[in-house]
Amino acid sequence: MRSSQSQLRVAYRTPHLPNLRRRVNPFATPASSSLPTITNARNPIRQRPQPQLVADLSSKSSKPSRLKASLPLPNPLNHQSVQIRRTRRERRSENSSTRLWILIIRLLIVGIGLGAIAGTVLSSLGTASQPSTKTTDNAPIEVQQSLSQTISSQLTPLLLNKSPLQKQIQTLVKQHPQLQPGIFIHDLDTGAFLESNSRLIFPAASTIKLPILIAFFQDVDAGKVLLDEYITMKPEMIAGGSGNMQYQKPGKQYKALEVATKMITISDNTATNMLIERLGGIEVLNQRFRSWGLKKTVLRNPLPDLPGTNTTSPRELASLIFNLEQGKWISPQSRTDLIDIMIQTKTNTLLPQGLGNGATIAHKTGTLGRLLADVGLVKMPNGKRYIISVMVKRPFNDASAEKLIRTISRQVYDYFNN
Template sequence: MALQAPPNSPRTNRRSRRPVRQARLKLPRPFLYPLRLLIVGVGVSACIGTILSAANLRSVPTVTPPDNVTSQQLLSEQVSPPPAPAPLPLKKPLTQLAETTQAAIAADSTLDASLLFVDLDTGEYLDVAGDRPLSAASTIKIPILVAFFEAVDSGKVNLDDSLTLTQEVIGGGSGGMQYKTPGSTYTALYTATEMSVNSDNTATNMITELLGGDAVLNAKFQQWGMTQTQLNNPLPDLEGTNLTSAKDLAHLLARVNQGEILSVRSRDRLFRIMGATSNDRLLPQSLGQGADIVHKTGDIGSIIGDAGIVDLPNGKRYVAAIFVERPYNDPKGKELLHKISRQFYDHMAKKEIIQAPSQPVAPETAPAPTP
C-alpha cells in the first residue's frame, strides 16, 4: 500500500531549493591591489615578530633558586637593606680635655680606659679609644633592655606576659631571682626591671630567651649600628666574652634619647627603669648636686663600666660611656673613672645656663564668676 502525503502537507517547490546568490561588492581595480598588499604585509610582520620574540626568550637565562632557598628568602634578598643609622653628632673634639684625660690614664700603667662623652646639644665630645671593643660585663643589659621595649612596641611582647623561671636560665652573680624556685612565674615587665635595676643575671637570661636568643639580639645590635657589641654567653659571663664599646653604648643611648628606635612611651619607661639603678658607685659619684642620671653599670672585677645620660641643673644634657680596665677589684680603677667623669661634668657645668620656656601658672583657686 503506497503512503500518501498528509492532506495539508505543502508541495515542495524545486525552485526554492536552489541557493540564492548574494550580490558581491566589487571594488574598483585601483583599490583592490593595494588592499591585497596591505593584508600580505600585516601577515609577514606578524610572522617576523613571533620569530624575534622566540629568539629573545631563548637568550634570557633561566634562574632556578637552590633547593634550600625559600621564596621568602629570595624576596628578602631583593629588598634593599635599611639605611645605616645616623652616627652621633660629633662636631667638635675637646682637644685640651682629651690631653688632660690621656695624661690621667697614663699616670698609672696598671690602668687603661676607653670612653666617649658627647654634649647632645652642641656635639662637643671627648673620645679616648671609644671604639675599642671590651668586655661588656652588665652594660650588655642596656641594648637588651632597648630590644625588649622595641619588641613591646611591635606587639611581639606584652608587658604582662607571664615568664616561667627554668633551671636552664638561672645564673649566678648579681640578682635574687637565682634563688627562686624553678617554675615560678613573673611578668615580662618585672623581669626586665630586675635585669636593669638590680642587674639580675637570671632575669637577663630570661629576657634574652624571650627575645629569641643571642643570634636574634646580635642581629638587632648590628641593625642599630652597634658594630662592636656581641652577646656570646649567658650571664654572668665572668670570662668577659660578651663585648661592646663605649662608642656603641653612647650611640645607642643618644638615638633612644632623640626618639629613635622606641616609642615615646617605651623610651620614658626605659629611662625610669635606668634611673632607678641600684648601683650608684660609678658615674653618679662624680656628678654635682642637682644632676640627674639614667644609667647602667657593669663590673666583672677586671673591668668596670658605666653608661648613661646626664642632665645638669643648667639644662645641659650629655651622654657618657666609660670603661676602665684594672687589676682585679683594684679601687684605683674606680678613682680614675670618677676623675675622668668629673672633668667632663665640670666642663659642661660651666656652660651657659639654658632657660626653660616660661609656662603659664594655673591659679590656685578658680576665679570668681563674672556677674
C-alpha cells in the first residue's frame, strides 16, 4: 500500500513524465532500455551500459552487411531532468541577481533619504548658529527682510520693500536736516514693518509712562494692587510740568485706577511718581522692563525728568503695543482697560492730526524742549490696524518737529487707506 501511495505521489509531483503514471508490476520483465541490466534473484544490480552492435542492413547495397558499433542512445527522461535542473539553477541565479539589485536600489534610496535629512538638519543648525545681520541705525529708511526677536516676540517679514511709503518718508526726512527722527511702523494685519533709526536711544519724556501703565495692570492681575484701593499723595511725589494733581494738598488720596488714568490722559507727572512708588520703586520697575526684554527703556529719575535721563527707543515702544496685541503680559480685561485709557489721551496735536475721519488711536505722547514723540495703535474705518512710533530729536522747541510727525502720520494713514 505504501508503495502504491509513493508511486502516486511521484506521479502527482511530476505530471509531465507520462511513464511514471503507469502502474508498475514488480514481477514483470523490464522493458528494453538503452540501459540494459543484469539481474540475479537476490540482488538486482544495474550494470554500466555496454556498446551494442547494430546491424545496418542496406537493401540498396549488395555488399555484405557491415556491423557498426554504436553507443547507446541517451535517455530522454534524464535529458529532460537535466534541463529542468538547469532551468531551476538559471531561475535561482536570476532571482539572486534580481534580489541583489533590489537590495542595492533600496540601500541607495535609504542613503539618499538619510543624506537629504542630514543636510537639512545641518543647514538649519548652520543658519541658526550664524550671527544675525545688524542694521545701522544711522542709515536712511531701512526695509528689513527679517527681524530678530523683539521683547520676546517675533515680527514677520516686511512687505513694504521699496514701497511708495518708504520713498515718501525718505523725501520728507531729507527736508528737515536739523531733525533726527526715529520711526517704526508695523502693519498688524500683514506683519509688514518699516523703520528708520528705530533702535537709537531717545530721551523717553512722558512715553516712559506707557511701560509703567503695563506694569500697573500686571500687578492688578496678580492681586498686588486693587483698582479701587487708595494711594496717598506724599509731598515728595508732587511734580511740576504736566498734570493738575500737583495743585492738590499733600495727603490727598486717590483711587489707584484714577491715578493710572491721569498719568496717561493728561500725562500727570505727580500721578506717575505715585505709581512708581506704589509698584516698588525705580529699580523694581527696571527689573520688570528687563524681564520683558527691554534694553533701552530705562527709568532713572522721577518725573518730570527735564534733563532727559529716562530713555527708550521707537522700536521698543512699538514692541510694547505689539505684545499687548498678542495677548502677552496682562489679561484681556486689563488690556481692554489699558487701551481705553490710552484712547482718552488729551494731547492730540501729533499723530491724531494725520488720521482720517472714523479712525481711532490709542497713544501716548512725550514732550521735552529737545524731544517730541508719539506712539500709538491706529484702527482705521476699513478695519486696518497698525502701530506707529515716531520720536524726534530737535533743536530746543523747534516747531518743525510737530509738523514732521503729523506729516508722517498722514502719509502712513493714506498708504494703508489706499
